[in-house]
Amino acid sequence: MSTPTTSFGREAAAAISRSKNEPSWLVAWREEAGELAATLELPKPEKTPIARWNLDVQGVHRPGKAVSSPAELPQAIASLLDAQSDAPVIVQHNSSVVFARLPEELKAKGVVLSSLEDAARTHEDLLRAHLMKAYEPNEHKLSAMHAALWNGGVFLYVPRGVEIEAPVQAILFADDAEATFVPHILVVADANSRVSVVENVTSSLGETEATLLHNGAVEVFAKAGAHVQYAAVHHMDSSAIDISYRRAVLDNDARIEWIIGDMHEGNVVADTLSVLKGNGSTSDAKVISVGTGSQRMSLTTRAVHFGRSSESDMVTRAVMKDEATAIINGISKIEKGATKANGQQTERVLMLSPKARGDANPILLIDEDDVKAGHAASVGQVNAEQVHYLMSRGITRTEAERLIIYGFLDPVVSEIPLEAAREQLQRILERKLG
Incomplete structure (x- = not known):
């Protein structure tokens, strides 16, 4: 039951x-x-x-x-x-x-x-x-x-x-x-x-x-x-x-x-x-995702600083196809007393379909003065200039776009510390992006 x-x-x-x-x-x-x-x-x-x-x-x-x-x-x-x-x-x-x-x-x-x-x-x-x-x-x-x-x-x-x-x-x-x-x-x-x-x-x-x-x-x-x-x-x-x-x-x-x-x-x-x-603690978060079909995805990455001289870095990269939707949130919170803390984040979404949707929401919540914090976010399509450059070197448009997408996701794929899992991730990417 x-x-x-x-x-x-x-x-x-x-x-x-x-x-x-x-x-x-x-x-x-x-x-x-x-x-x-x-x-x-x-x-x-x-x-x-x-x-x-x-x-x-x-x-x-x-x-x-x-x-x-x-x-x-x-x-x-x-x-x-x-x-x-x-x-x-x-x-x-x-x-x-x-x-x-x-x-x-x-x-x-x-x-x-x-x-x-x-x-x-x-x-x-x-x-x-x-x-x-x-x-x-x-x-x-x-x-x-x-x-x-x-x-x-x-x-x-x-x-x-x-x-x-x-x-x-x-x-x-x-x-x-x-x-x-x-x-x-x-x-x-x-x-x-x-x-x-x-x-x-x-x-x-x-x-x-x-x-x-x-x-x-x-x-x-x-x-x-x-x-x-x-x-x-x-x-x-x-x-x-x-x-x-x-x-x-x-x-x-x-x-x-x-x-x-x-x-x-x-x-x-x-x-x-x-x-x-x-104090002195550090966090480095790298997240990638590929949305296909009619998927609905909520991806949130957060760092909360209490320790002095603590550092966090967050990078999220998503590729959206078909009618998939992704809501991507990055939240850096620096609490009172976390002096010299440094919180950085970047969210980037690559759209491969006019019906796909990706929202990138960087959020900084700062309760201490003596800190560093920054964010960057973008939602867009494959860079036309990059495609043109690769095509000028004899690469087809399809293959050029494929190379750009793989390069976009590589910061996470290349970091997987186990070869079998890294190869699995590459196979999944080929299926989802094929």
Whole structure:
């Protein structure tokens, strides 16, 4: 039986939690979230009427089949892995984690990579100190539903001073449109640690009249001097809705790099926030998206400065085709006391169709005098002079426009720190822009 948001509440959340034999503290925690879900309203992203979307059914708990080696994974998942590598990887299939691999040398250093559900039993203190502290259950109905229903999930802990050289890959895959697909990724990077994470959200739903709802969240806590690079490629079938909230909280001299490819085929709400709590903390966010068909997309990137001498840079680039619509918001907030802070942002939208629509909205909110802040935004078509220049070198108009578009998006594509994910993103771009 599916779980409609209109009737979901405290008892339903507790029943699901108990059915999975979760710890008592988590049962109570989900109960509270279920109660919130029954009372809170949906978020209201600007100019995006998500109340018209099919957000009412959350699906049923349908765990995937646990496997002991990558060779046993479905081909759609295995194709995203580097078969020759033993790098850290974790895989969620529909409603549960089915495979996790962490090299012994990293285990010996105290690194933890497991499902969030397992971590609730084995690392309760760390979870209770961080889980949904940056993305809180009381923000809106979708956050409360996420808190009540998250399943599988990823927990990554990097101890003080540990550097993980190979990117940690998290694959979140759905092939059942009626499954509850609510993954939560929690990364805790202790002081002076360093890690790169690559997240793939993908689906293979086939012909279906059902709507898959990906109600996902990412929380990154970078302690003093830690450096976290977080890359994500999202590409699901058009019958899926992608709801993704990402949060990072940075202590003194910590750094987060967001590298986001929102390549989904259906409707999207994506909200990426860096909270620069510590002095000298830095955030660098790069986001690209391609809208096709009749997609509706709300893409928001935010940075809030509390720390002195903190710096944020945000770049969003979107290409819109057909009748797709994108609302792109960049918000830099510098709080009182964040002296010497520097917040910069750029939003650019490239229109490839007269029926497509792209709004770029740069917003600066400044409550401190001794700071730097700036923004730039543009919405336009492929540059005619650039096309003419390339054609004068013997390149056809179609190929010239293609090269310009790829160059427009390359600042993000080239930054993906995992070759398999970078190649996947390039394949997606070729399909969407072809």
